[in-house]
Amino acid sequence: xxxxxxxxxxxxxxIRRDLLKLEADGLLTRVHGGAVIDEERAPFDExxxxxxxxKDAIAARAATLIEDGQSIILDSGTTVHRLARRLHGRRxxxxxxxxxxxxxxxxxxxxxxMLLGGMVIRESRMLDGFMAEDNLRQVHADWLFMGAxxxxxxxxxxxxxxxxxxxxxxMIAAGDKVVLLADRSKFPGTGMVKICDPEDLDAIVTxxxxxxxxxxxxxxxxxTVIPTAPATVDG
Numbered sequence: 426x427x428x429x430x431x432x433x434x435x436x437x438x439x440i441r442r443d444l445l446k447l448e449a450d451g452l453l454t455r456v457h458g459g460a461v462i463d464e465e466r467a468p469f470d471e472x473x474x475x476x477x478x479x480k481d482a483i484a485a486r487a488a489t490l491i492e493d494g495q496s497i498i499l500d501s502g503t504t505v506h507r508l509a510r511r512l513h514g515r516r517x518x519x520x521x522x523x524x525x526x527x528x529x530x531x532x533x534x535x536x537x538x539m540l541l542g543g544m545v546i547r548e549s550r551m552l553d554g555f556m557a558e559d560n561l562r563q564v565h566a567d568w569l570f571m572g573a574x575x576x577x578x579x580x581x582x583x584x585x586x587x588x589x590x591x592x593x594x595x596m597i598a599a600g601d602k603v604v605l606l607a608d609r610s611k612f613p614g615t616g617m618v619k620i621c622d623p624e625d626l627d628a629i630v631t632x633x634x635x636x637x638x639x640x641x642x643x644x645x646x647x648x649t650v651i652p653t654a655p656a657t658v659d660g
Contacts (some may be wrong), residue, residue, distance in 0.1 A: 477507075479608045479632050482653040484508040487570060487606055487630045493517065495567040498596050499526050501551035501589070502572020504606040512536065520564055520599075522552040522592060539564070543592075553592055561595035569600030573607055575614020580623030580642040583616025593620050602627040609633040623648050 484507035491497060496518035499505045509526040512519065513533050521527060522541040530536050543557035571593060575583045582605060584590055597603050603626050607614075612633050623646035630651045633640055640650050 480504040480507045483630050486653045498566045498569040500571040524550040557592045558595045561599050566600050569603045575616040582620040605629040607631050
């Protein structure tokens, strides 16, 4: 605890409070003298139940960026799924490997829906692998909306699963504009492998404080930091 306080230039009381919050959100397990990060991603349905109001506020703000007639890529994150729920009735083309997004939008005839191929990863409710990557090389979109397991203080976007990174990088290459959807728990969040550098992002929609050090690093890299409106109770 003392080492964390010293490294983060914060008080022990603040560190203790932050660790309690992170443990409550399922992002780490406290042990004697500190905490250990659980690098295993929670199943999609479990992760979808965490910080729902915050994710919904991020999704609502992200939806305002999209114009009718545009094409968008939605990745496998739970916040991205919340965005899909905001798209009903819109005249859009949606490209996704997210099975929850597919289930959400399959009945909406105003949306042209493209489901990427690949292996089904049941715990993450996604399609992945070389087929998904190959499909992404054949498409182009106005927007990519993506999630992440965490952001480093320098703004690097991280994931916990090496196998998922190539498809996400292919999505970045296929999108004109890349927008990261990340709630404040992702600062710094988790992740052992880099998806991309901040220079690969055009914008981030987040409820993190505007003066957060990572937000500052993102701005310095040319990323537009878009704050959300205050979170509301999810309906």
